[in-house]
Structures are given as C-alpha cells and as structure tokens.
Amino acid sequence: xxxxxxxxxxxxxxxxxxxxxxxxxxxxxxxxxxxxxxxxxxxxxxxxxxxxxxxxxxxxxxxxxxxxxxxxxxxxxxxxxxxxxxxxxxxxxxxxxxxxxxxxxxxxxxxxxxxxxxxxxxxxxxxxxxxxxxxxxxxxxxxxxxxxxxxxxxxxxxxxxxxxxxxxxxxxxxxxxxxxxxxxxxxxxxxxxxxxxxxxxxxxxxxxxxxxxxxxxxxxxxxxxxxxxxxxxxxxxxxxxxxxxxxxxxxxxxxxxxxxxxxxxxxxxxxxxxxxxxxxxxxxxxxxxxxxxxxxxxxxxxxxxxxxxxxxxx
Amino acid sequence: xxxxxxxxxxxxxxxxxxxxxxxxxxxxxxxxxxxxxxxxxxxxxxxxxxxxxxxxxxxxxxxxxxxxxxxxxxxxxxxxxxxxxxxxxxxxxxxxxxxxxxxxxxxxxxxxxxxxxxxxxxxxxxxxxxxxxxxxxxxxxxxxxxxxxxxxxxxxxxxxxxxxxxxxxxxxxxxxxxxxxxxxxxxxxxxxxxxxxxxxxxxxxxxxxxxxxxxxxxxxxxxxxxxxxxxxxxxxxxxxxxxxxxxxxxxxxxxxxxxxxxxxxxxxxxxxxxxxxxxxxxx
Numbered sequence: 311x312x313x314x315x316x317x318x319x320x321x322x323x324x325x326x327x328x329x330x331x332x333x334x335x336x337x338x339x340x341x342x343x344x345x346x347x348x349x350x351x352x353x354x355x356x357x358x359x360x361x362x363x364x365x366x367x368x369x370x371x372x373x374x375x376x377x378x379x380x381x382x383x384x385x386x387x388x389x390x391x392x393x394x395x396x397x398x399x400x401x402x403x404x405x406x407x408x409x410x411x412x413x414x415x416x417x418x419x420x421x422x423x424x425x426x427x428x429x430x431x432x433x434x435x436x437x438x439x440x441x442x443x444x445x446x447x448x449x450x451x452x453x454x455x456x457x458x459x460x461x462x463x464x465x466x467x468x469x470x471x472x473x474x475x476x477x478x479x480x481x482x483x484x485x486x487x488x489x490x491x492x493x494x495x496x497x498x499x500x501x502x503x504x505x506x507x508x509x510x511x512x513x514x515x516x517x518x519x520x521x522x523x524x525x526x527x528x529x530x531x532x533x534x535x536x537x538x539x540x541x542x543x544x545x546x547x548x549x550x551x552x553x554x555x556x557x558x559x560x561x562x563x564x565x566x567x568x569x570x571x572x573x574x575x576x577x578x579x580x581x582x583x584x585x586x587x588x589x590x591x592x593x594x595x596x597x598x599x600x601x602x603x604x605x606x607x608x609x610x611x612x613x614x615x616x617x618x619x620x621x622x623x624x
Numbered sequence: 625x626x627x628x629x630x631x632x633x634x635x636x637x638x639x640x641x642x643x644x645x646x647x648x649x650x651x652x653x654x655x656x657x658x659x660x661x662x663x664x665x666x667x668x669x670x671x672x673x674x675x676x677x678x679x680x681x682x683x684x685x686x687x688x689x690x691x692x693x694x695x696x697x698x699x700x701x702x703x704x705x706x707x708x709x710x711x712x713x714x715x716x717x718x719x720x721x722x723x724x725x726x727x728x729x730x731x732x733x734x735x736x737x738x739x740x741x742x743x744x745x746x747x748x749x750x751x752x753x754x755x756x757x758x759x760x761x762x763x764x765x766x767x768x769x770x771x772x773x774x775x776x777x778x779x780x781x782x783x784x785x786x787x788x789x790x791x792x793x794x795x796x797x798x799x800x801x802x803x804x805x806x807x808x809x810x811x812x813x814x815x816x817x818x819x820x821x822x823x824x825x826x827x828x829x830x831x832x833x834x835x836x837x838x839x840x841x842x843x844x845x846x847x848x849x850x851x852x853x854x855x856x857x858x859x860x861x862x863x864x865x866x867x868x869x870x871x872x873x874x875x876x877x878x879x880x881x882x883x884x885x886x887x888x889x890x891x892x893x894x895x896x897x898x899x900x901x902x903x904x905x906x907x
Contacts, residue, residue, distance in 0.1 A: 338760070359760075360760070362756070362791075364783075364787060365783075365786065365787075365790075367780075367783035367786070367787070369745075369746075369749070369779075369780045369783060370749045370752070370780055370783035370784050370786075370787055372749070373746050373747075373748075373749020373750050373752070373753065373780065373784065374749050374750070374752050374753035374756065374784075374787060375753060376739075376749070376750045376753060377690075377739065377749065377750035377751060377752060377753020377754040377755075377756070377757070378753040378754070378756065378757050379753075380688075380731070380738065380739055380750065380753070380754060381688075381753065381754045381757035381758070381761075382684070382757070383757055383760075385753075400743060400746075401743075401746055401749070401780075404740070404742065404743040404746060405739075405740070405743075405746045405749070405750055408730075408740055409730070409731050409732055409739070409740035410732060
C-alpha cells in the first residue's frame, strides 16, 4: 500500500485537470472568482490561455460553458457547490442538461466541512439538486486517488457531469496500485453480512474506520463506497439489501434527496429493508472548525460506529 | 442590395410570417406576436448574412445563431425550413407530441438550431461561449443572437454583456427585438429598461439603432458590425409586435395566444395580400 496522502479533493481535482489537459487540448476551465479556493488556479497557472475567470456571475459562467461545449470544447465550470448548483441551477438544467452538452460542473466546499464560513457556504443540497436533473451524472469521490480517477473518467465521458469537491484535507485510504474506478460502479471496501453501510464522499473513510473498529467486537459490517450517485449501482445495493437485510447510509449532505434517498429508491422497488440515515438531519450548519462540525453532526468514526452497534443490536 | 433583392427578402419574410401563423394555429398555442416582430431579422440573417449549410447543419465553421428569446421560434423554424434545413410540413406538427419542432428550440432534435433556449437570459451567455470558442480556435465564424426587450430585464443578460466586452468578442452580434411589449404589458410599464442604448454602451458594446423591419438598415448595421474591432455589437431594432397581421399589431394579448380558425384565415389572407403587393412591385 502506497503512503497515505493528506489532501483535499479540490486539490486532487485541480491537479487531475492539469494532467489531463496536457494531452486533451479541448479542456477549458471556467471559474467564478474562486479559482484559488476551488483549486482551478492550478490549471490557470499552467494553461492561462485555456482558463477564463467569469467573475462573480455563476449563471453566465454556466451559459458560456454550454456555448463552448456546443462549439466542441470540454468546459469545466467550477465554483462553490452552493453557488454552482444553487445559484446556477436553472442554467445547468436548461442550458447544459436538457441539450446534453458536454459540460463538467465542479462544486467545491461542499458539505458542512466547509467549516468556519458557516451555513451560507455549507452546501448540503447539491447532490439532491443535481440528481433530480435528467441527463446529469453525479460524482462524489472520497479521497485523493478516487478524485483523480473520477476526474479522468468525467472528462472522458461525453455528457453533463456534476462532481463534488471538498475543502478539508483528508487522508487517502485507497491504494493507487490496485484501485480501479468505473463510472456507476460502487466499491465494496469491507466484507460483512451483519449490516450494509453505504457511504459516499468525505465520510467514507470515517465509515471505514468504524467498520474496522467493530470487527474487533465481532460485528461484520459490509462497507460500500458509492462514488457515482447517479447513475447509482443498483446491483451492489440490491445484493447488499438481500444479504444483510439492513442498510445504513452515510453522507455529508442533507438526509433528504441525497445518497439515502438514492439507495432507498433502489431498495423500496426491489428488496425493501430498513434504512438508517446518517447525514445532516434536515438542518442548517454553522461556523466552526471542520472536524468539530463533522463530530457535532455525527459524521465521524465514533458516531458511525455507535449507529452500527445500535442497528445490529436491534 | 438592389430593389429585387429587397423584394425577395420581403417575400421570404412574408412566408416566414405565414409559417409562424400556420404553426401556432395548428399547435393551438405558441407565440405569434414576437415571431412576427423578429421575422425580418431572422430572414436577413439566414439569407444574406450568415455562413450556413443546410446540407451540413453541424458544419464546424458555420456562423452560429442563438435565439435567446426562444419562444419566438415559430418564424425561425419557418426561415430554417425556407433555407432548406427541413420540410415545411414540420410546421404543421409544431408543439405536437412526437414532433420535431418543440415549443422552444431544441438543438438535439432540430437541424439548424445551434442552441436549446427558452429560459430567458440564457441564450446570450451561450452565444458568448460560442464566440469565445471561435477566438480560442482562431476561427472566423461569427455568432448572432436575438433577445427580446422584455428579456433584458433578466440579470444574466448583463452578466453576459460584461463577459462579452471583457473578452472583446467582436465576433458577437446581439440583436434586441424592441417590440415594446411583454406578457404583462408595455415594457415601459412593467419595468424600466431604458435608456437601453446607453446601458449597452456602458457595458462596452458598439450600439446601433435601427428599424427592425427595414432590410437596408439591418444590412447596414450588420455590415458595420463586421468592421467593429475589439468589442461586441448590440443592434437595437425597433419593431412592431405582431407585424404583418393587422389585428395582432401592437397588441399585448397576442404575445402567447394562437389564432382561432377565423383569425387564422384572416391572418393568412392579409399575409397573402401583402405577398401579392410585394410581387406586384417586382413587375
């Protein structure tokens, strides 16, 4: 196993774009005055002629990106998840998704781990918003290596993609030597039949630590990492529901409309089992250091472990 | 342009107007008012100004057109059909289930439509993106877009205007079809957009004001736009909403209502009469 990389997925994303742009000359990048924060600045430094700062005007940025895609480019438009998917929702829906244009939308500073900026900047609805749009693929990678692979796959895929980026530096848990990424395919990180924990994004690592901790207590929890929230891997979810009979979802997002609902949509139609939803419980965040907030919201290892104990104990 | 060219254009625009009436009548819905006001601009663009190939609608080097006021597509569809992009009979199934011609332009389904539009304020941003792509690729294609004068109330129009001048998009021409009316009433009563010329000037545009039904003036403005360097051009075209159909002209109520059978017959009769008058002038 390679050394652990401590890095925010926004940075992994910026690096990946740069690497891909070396050979793919069609990649152009847009930002809305947040390049230093979303890390598209890494691309900007290397390819200034293919980088366009649109200023604080997210709606126009998405429209311009759509026009660029219509002219054959592969535009990547980045902002904070809040503004990319919130402010520009309708531009994404009507100018990108409806005509199925090849635009990649990157939403950085997603979730409450945005931290000190507080509720106005902590987007907990982006997955729900993007998932509800036809033609839209939704990606939420969990560590450095997954983000790099997901970015590569998103660029190679011809169509609209939303990719969720985090602000907080997190340790990698995947092994780059063996890691394989496939759009739409979940990854089983830990085997077990007592319960299926299905997680996405930044909290996958917390869930992984939790299921490993519980192994010593004789609880065998299966852990599935869902990096592609749409289209979701139905097979891996149905199999988990059939074999474990109970599911816990873990996400740094509102429990309405995100991973929990995506999983629930699959199992209620195929193999109904009880789903316990770990996530932001339909409330706004507040200012504070990221890890303290994640802990307060029950999204860290000890809290996840407790929920698993409770569910298995029942 | 000599007088016979102008007469040809007038006949084509007359046919485009007829097409818009046929389409909205058969659809029992749609937007005849703005379709009629912008028909001359569409006609000139596709028959005199733009480099397009109906045999190869996706031609990389073609000039692009974005109908930012997407609801006025009935007359645009008619112009595209006259140009040879698709059969005239498609107009008969406009807005029907399974039809090629959607209520608002659909670039995936309709040959000749360069951008899907309909949500106001968005098309102009896409036009900026296309113009920027041309610059990036050192291509000489030009991009044209038509906005409504109600549409400029959308904030995105001004985000796009800032973007266009900041990036010196001199290959972009923004028409405003100033027919003076929007759904809820006269633009001057609904929201104050004037002085529109000074606004576009302040946003870094070369501004030209014309009569949007006068082909000589449309031509002069577009010829001037080709000579403008380092900035985009805005052509503010004064038009008459419902132009060509007496009972629709300057009537707020004809924004988004289709003619009934009697009104359809009357409208087609009036347009036929106008065509005969234009043809008479040819002799």
